[in-house]
Amino acid sequence: MSFLSWFALGVALLAVVPYLAHRLRRRKSDDKPFAFARLVPATEPQARRRSELTDKSLFGLRALSVLLLALLGATPFVRCSRLSLDRGGASVALVLVVDDSMSMRAKDGGESSRFTRAIAGARQLLSSTREGDAVAVVLAGSPPRVALAASTDINAARSTLDTLTPSDRATDIDGALAMARSLVASLPQADKRIVLLSDLADGTDTPLPDDPALWVPMPELPKEVGDCAVLSADRSPKEVRVEIACSPKATAEGRDIELRGGERVLAKVKAPGGPHASVVLPIDPRSTEDLDVVMTGVDAIAEDDRAAVVLEGSATSIGVVGDTVEEVTATGGAPVVEQALAALRTDLDVRPLADLPDKVADLRPYAGLVFDDPPGFTPEARRVIEDYLARGGVVLLALGPRASRAPLGAAFTPLLGTVPTWETAASVRDKSVKAGEGPLGDSAQSLVGLDPKGRAELADDDARGFSRWLSWSDGPLFLGQRELGKGEAMVITLPFALDQSDLPLRPGFLAILDSFVARARARLSPRRSDAGASITVADAAVIKGPSGSISHAREAGVSRAVLPEIGRYVINVQDRTEVRVVAPIPRELYLRPRAAPQGGHAKVGAAPGAKLDISWVIALGLLLLFAAEIVMRVFVRTDPATS
């Protein structure tokens, strides 16, 4: 501020003048002589109090008037701390990108969260818009959404900001910025600006793109803070397995992990240190109430310190359907796939099944089914598998020579439309697995150089339906996965028999089985979803979430609902109830902000300290004060009770 600003503000010191005058006047009145004072009755204390109150009101009015006068004098020189657009005469196309991800719930600035401050900043920016400006609002929580398409109706923008609420979504700043650019690109205004109101913490370290239209006006939001979260709490009959994770600057050490039924603490353990850890809490198997796991203590985001315990349900087994005679190992014992599943030490039992049951209800105990080179499925088996998949089951189908020799009437629907063919060893000798793709990662390297005696080959139509995890080096599918109903199927084009290939001897074999078991566990009811992800529900479904009812809408022929917050959601469809749990996204715990572009806090001709002419507001306030004083004086003079 210049000298003139300080000088003008210094006038505010004159606010004490009325008080000094008041004191002087009162002291003078204290000594007022009067010859006949003996004849003057003293007044009631009530009257004196009323007189003092009136004096104070007038004093307050006058002091405020002097302060406002000082402000009015300094207004042309004072930079207001409100956010505003430093603009020329032309209209502006403005896109407000508001981050509504979970990290914006952090309260590192006092009582209000980052999201609340971002919304306040957006409102301040809206107050500096003028007629002819276009405003759009984009939300940067994953997936990015357009909350308000570009509009010249500023009131609509204000109303939109009023309706925004924080969520537990992940952050997708890049997606939101791309969406914002596409919104402003088609607008006629020459001055286009994208304002990003975010903490810039989206789990990545890459700097923001150096876009001349981009402005990050609130540098106080991107600040790295520490936070720990309960990622999952899964209940088996006798225990609850809890996964916790912490951001780089935080540790859960010293905090407690409590298992609660309502607010009653049922079990408690000390949280281990480290960025990622899991603990096990004992539980009474007979307990049927809804349980929560709570991490005590305080960190930046309180909402992710509590997680609903997921009941794993009655599916506690993996069923293995195969020919136990042919697949037995040379040293005896269970087939190799059963031994491999047991070696994974999952808490799921491995049960051999000679035949599929005729009723799908009999498959309820099975989280997943492994078919090792089956000679096709009978019509009854196909119906059971179809129902099983529709209810969320996971199937692993290993294809071998027997599969290619499926008898008449047997087929692999709904997994495959056509019976696969079996290529002999001569044609596959030099065609081993091509690694480096798919979700198995480095484990797939161990599958390179397989020495199979043959391989199954899917029809082209069938192969195209699968997501390709691993391929043979000459192109055909080796391992694939596809969604079927609520469930999913994995197919591998080699059987698990040792006399057909050395696949079971490779570490990659265990990786494949582990992936299968993980998917089977994830499909166990109730299911766990990421915040902000949309789920498919029945048209008649009624969804109740932690903050009330959730609506769903038909989209591309199916009803979909978005679950934006962490917590337990109960979905009722007629007489059936399904529970879904939304868990924190580990990526959102990485609260290190991305670097803003150089000078990104004050680009595009706008700055948080931009001049804002508020003279008319102060002048109006002065007029009101003067009017109030006049009214008060008239009131005091005319009201006999106060005279």
Added chain:
Amino acid sequence: MTKEIHRTLDWGQLAPLRLRAKMVAEGVYAGAHRSARKGAGVEFGGHREYTPGDDLRWLDRRSMMLHDRLLIRQFETETDRALRVVVDATASMGYRGTRGKAAKLAWAALIAAALAKVATSSGDPIGLTFIGGGKTARPVPVGSGREAFERVASSLEQIDAVGDPKLDPDLVERALGGIVRAARRGSIVVVLSDLCDLPSRALDALAAVSSRGRVLVVGEVLDPDELDFPFDEAVRLKAMEGELVVETDGQVRERYLAALAEHRDKWKRAITSRGAEVVTLRTDGDLSHSVREIIDRASRVRA
């Protein structure tokens, strides 16, 4: 610890005293002043009602026996023509309100000087005495001529409002005692006072002055603010005599005016019952009119 209020007398618009007194006196018709007065003498001049203190030698016994009334016989005679002015210079007389032209004591001093000028112009002797005034009070013995006026004016110019009758109850008796002893029948005594906080025994002293054929006129000097209490907002009033402090505001106006009226009425009744007259003198009034009023009242008493 309270601080005594003492201020130099506020002369307001009345200074210089001598010049003002002459101007006022010129406004009063001096020719109306007659030196021939009724009283003890050789040529019968009529009767009047007996008042306590009258010389019993002049009681008309025949009239008493015939009519059962106490009458005093009066005769045309050359009487004491002296005018004695008593000015109250206690602290309360130093008060000046917002509308008064000067302090009450200054107003009384100017009236006294104007009376002195009228008297000396008519050849009558003039004397001056003070109630209170402390060391500034310098009484002037009865004298005639221009020199007497000068002495009176000089004494009045130096007077200040000092003294508290409550602390010194004999203040009034000391001032009036000399007059009672020296003044003869027919002499006129004018007391200029606000009658504020005077002790009750002051009434006895005034009664003694008005006896024995002496004419007593009391000029009640009051400030307009004392008469209508103009205060609206909260105010702390401190008595000018004593340590009394009253916190008050405009709410008490009616009660104060009632108390003042009762106080004035008490004094007026007590004074007039002794054959004297009371004249109210407002410090925002007309000086010539006030002096004429005093002279007229004195004439009325004598008649």
